[in-house]
Amino acid sequence: MGARQREISVSEFFTKNRHLLGFDSPRKALLTCVKEAVDNALDACEEGGILPDVEVKLEIVPENGASLPASQASRFRITVTDNGPGIVRQQIPRVFAKLLYGSKFHRLRQSRGQQGIGISAAGMYGQLTTGKPVQIISRTGPRTAAHYFEVQIDTKKNEPLVHENKKIDWDRPRGTQVTLEVEGKYQKGRTSVDEYLDEIAIANPHVSLTYHTVEGETRGFKRTVEELPEAPREIKPHPYGIELGMLLKMLHDTGSHSLAGFLAADFSRVSPALAKEICKRAGVAAGSKPRDVTGQAAEAVYKTLQATKIMAPPTNCLSPIGEKAILSGLYHQIKGEFYTAVSRPPAVYRGNPFVIEAGLAFGNRPVESEKPEVKSRAKAKEEVQPLAEGEGEERETELSRLIRYANRVPLLYQQSACATYKAALDTTWKNYGVGQSRGALPQGPMVIFVHMASVWVPFTSESKEAIADYDEIRKEITLALRECGRRLGVFLRRRGRAQSEFRRRNIFELYIEEVAEACKRLKGGKLPVEKLKEQLQKIATSRTGGSKTDELLGKTGGGPEGLPDSIIVTAEGIEGEVEAVGEAEAPAAEPKTGRKQARKPRAPRAKKPAARKS
């Protein structure tokens, strides 16, 4: 028996268990490969302080000499190119062909990647299904040469095998290009590569993205925010949220010589003075050697830590997207009538600070380019196409769409396992004028955006598809969604009022025609029907507020509902018409620090939901 027992390399383990990393079906595998490459590219650019320009190219690899249509093809070449800082030559093989190798695992800092598995796993998947190595071109600056590598992974040893390594000419001054050849399946719709890139564009308005589709089209997602998100910083763990076992381990591993020194040095927000205070309260000598603090003493320290009031962890380690950028992303990518975004103040789970951000896009805004002629044609079509019994009911049951992000990365699979989904279900949308069936997302033309930024996002699995359901996280999401919902409610009520007045008038106008015609038929055709209509119309006008309502409804040239196309609700309130694309975010277009000031005026409003909660 003993002779048959031997070490298993991570690579071997994941070869057999590739579903753990998101390579279970060919369609999902294709998405995962694109996702890993794009995430890596964006992380690299942001860490290098460069506004990302990313190009994604998806090509069909001809099989047996014949090029198949996209829906039938089973082999794809993925090329992702960025303008990032490039990778130094010596590191390239290990970054791309060694699992669990990376800069991100051993630190507490917000980034898209966490473990250092992603891109190498994608390469390994390609190697496994097509036998092709990963091709990398990287250049660190215009004065250095570009390097071309072909690498594979030695799955037994989890070490890179370099097939090709040469200097080449590259037309880009700087950046990295990764090419993977993998088996996959391309299909549009939910959880597709296309959707993934759409969602990337929503949450990353500072990214310029070019997508060359399999069909040979080129789609550009323009950069709408010209500044890089603030770089996240590395932090130490916060005392709240660590467990006793963790504390024991830290006590053992620390380089400090005294307990007080250890507390002050190894935790965030513990000053030397506070450290001494804690030691005193715990009844453990401040000067005792950390290694000697075990058992009861350690437990006392732990309990005191939890009981002491300590400042929330520093939040400059996090880089939330920001309300302004979320609004911009939603506004440009989703055609709605109402947008709102909320960034929660930072909170902590298990010692990790995190920020929840939520947004909503509601309604169906007609696309501008189609507006003039196409709309009238559509209207004409409506007239010749009356609805049959049972038709026209589907529209109302349309469920809203939830888009989820962790550190700006869209999460596409396992929605129902995700804390964001559960929080969205738990929010009583009915209070905000949106229908919702039990156990389902709210109804209506709505996109719900939820983003969690954290130094360590707790995923339910290695393939990073769903955020684990910690109470603290769930609570923050719920609070953010409630605030969004409340603003939506204000918008809907406001619109509802205007609409109902319009509808009142409209109803009578429509029905007067019918009633008068019916009267005419009843009277055997002997009736001055126009006169009757006129008389009834007069009554209708006088009963619905006369010409005042006409103005209110914007009958002098406004939209059909007497409302402008879209309103953006921001922290300041519910005003903010969208005039032009550039001014879309005007009401929220303030420097980041301005956010706090902006909150003040609506403080009384903000207090209400809090009061309801308690």
Place this chain on the structure above:
Amino acid sequence: MARAKAARKSTGGAEASTDPAPRPRKRKAAGGVETKLVGMADVVIAAAQRAKDPAFTIPIRALSNVSFNERKGMIEMGRKKQERTFFNVGMAKKFMQTMLVADALAELQRADLTTSLREIYYRAKHTIKNSQENTFDTQDESDPIIEDLEVSLAELREELHVRAENGGSIVGPLVLGDDGDRVDCSRLGKGGYSVPSIVEPEYLDIQKCTADFLLLVEKGTQWNRLSEDKFWKKYNCILLTGNGQPPRGVRRLARRLHEEKKLPVYVLVDNDPWGYYIYSVVKQGSINLAFESERMAIPKAKFIGLSSADPEAYKLPRNVGIKLNEKDVSRAKELLNYAWFQKKPWQLEIKRMLSSGLKYELDALANKDFQYLTKTYLPRKLKEQDWLD
């Protein structure tokens, strides 16, 4: 659609110009109903001239507006009325629909045709000009309006020329005259005669009846059993079924036989709250159509079974019972509160069912013997005069 609409308009025009004279038939003068319908247009025109909101008053058809007349033994409609006005957002559509139905009904009168509820719905349905809205979305919207018109114009559905489905069968020593045909209900095999929905004397003539009583059976299956076994021959009776809640035609025919031929009426239903209610509808009239009790109700009808006492009296095993569900229980409790179920034996009957927690179908009698109903149950019931009033 455009064509259909045009067609509709042109027929309207044709009506207006030619105004077909009613075919001579032995019916009540159609003029009365038509005048009333046209009167509705006059209401609108008059109101419009005086810049007033046109309104109709419609008696309320609900439990809140019915009372039980103990002396007559039937449910009567109260005086509560509601206004249906046009310039009210909640009622505007209904008002418009009411006018459209009135128009369709007037058309029916002029053409001297009868039609179904569903055809009225289709006739009045179209898409409103300059919108995507239909005048009616489903038949559920037009049916209550027809009932509203029946009540507010004080006209019977038959007089409005609207018929329901042929919902019942009759067999027995009875001869009817229908559209000039002689229908001998003792010579129609086991299928019997299908009761039309309009059975007023002008349409259906009772030429001969030698039966001793009338048995109204809830279920078609049990009626088939009795008919197949020629129960009516042996006991000289008429077998009538309405396949569930009996339609107006069946109720009206039973009433006519009861009234004109002095036949006692016995009602045989399942032992459940719905069975009790069917009996009460036959006996005292229904809440929704309380205004028709006067010509529908049979206050002397008797409840012959299935009684909650029968399982014990006839030794039905417990396992052929069905557990009362929540709906059954709440319905039974409602019945207990109805004024017309206040007689002691009835309170006892219903409470006994509730305390047993079981309901029994007529079909369950087959557990004993396929012909148990014909050969044992009904003969014993009739012999013992075991029924409830």
